[in-house]
Amino acid sequence: MIKKIGIAILIGILSTYVILLSCNKVIKKAAENRTYWSVENIPKNRVGLVLGTSNRLVGGGPNPYYTNRIKATLELYKAGKIDYVLVSGDNSTQYYNEPTVFKKDLVKGGIPSEKIFLDYAGFRTLDSMVRAKFIFGLDSVTIISQKFHNERAIYIAEQKGLFAIGYNAEDLSIKHGLKVQIREYFARVKVFIDLALNTQPKFFGDKIEIK
Numbered sequence: 001m002i003k004k005i006g007i008a009i010l011i012g013i014l015s016t017y018v019i020l021l022s023c024n025k026v027i028k029k030a031a032e033n034r035t036y037w038s039v040e041n042i043p044k045n046r047v048g049l050v051l052g053t054s055n056r057l058v059g060g061g062p063n064p065y066y067t068n069r070i071k072a073t074l075e076l077y078k079a080g081k082i083d084y085v086l087v088s089g090d091n092s093t094q095y096y097n098e099p100t101v102f103k104k105d106l107v108k109g110g111i112p113s114e115k116i117f118l119d120y121a122g123f124r125t126l127d128s129m130v131r132a133k134f135i136f137g138l139d140s141v142t143i144i145s146q147k148f149h150n151e152r153a154i155y156i157a158e159q160k161g162l163f164a165i166g167y168n169a170e171d172l173s174i175k176h177g178l179k180v181q182i183r184e185y186f187a188r189v190k191v192f193i194d195l196a197l198n199t200q201p202k203f204f205g206d207k208i209e210i211k
Helices: 002-030 064-078 098-108 125-134 147-159 174-197
Strands: 047-051 084-088 116-119 140-146 163-169
Touching: 002 147, 002 174, 047 064, 047 125, 064 098, 064 140, 064 163, 084 098, 084 125, 098 116, 116 125, 125 147, 125 174, 140 147, 147 163, 147 174
Parallel strands: 047 084, 047 140, 084 116, 140 163
Antiparallel strands: none
């Protein structure tokens, strides 16, 4: 009996490992040659879509993922590689508003307020991609986040009929970003579950033209 339980556990672990690796491989392949580190090499897009995250860590310190996405967005805009910025993030309560915080720092960095549009219903990456296509009317976009996030976003966008490339914000070292990297493997599995179930964004709403 114990032996059978041990075999079942081993099969479960191996199956999970295979699923994680397979989903990761498909997403990385789809995003191959579509993310960029250099502002000089990345093609121009009219709109850059920066994916939201909290500006503070749980302990209260500055979140480097946030800081680096702000920096990357400013680099693209100042280099003339995007004309507008769409900030897509979580605004689930009156006390938590990612898009507004992003806009404040982007304006402080030199991007005119009228060039920044806010998507308050970007609760998940899937929501952000679908809403960019169907609410904001985009056919192509430059996604701004860390490379691992850009890859997943590009794959989702492609499945939803939105052509996307990614500009990679600086990432954290494995030592400091290990928890996020591990979580990303499971997020990639969730992508395929959502696609299989045809999961839709939490909100749609009226169309908004970026101009």
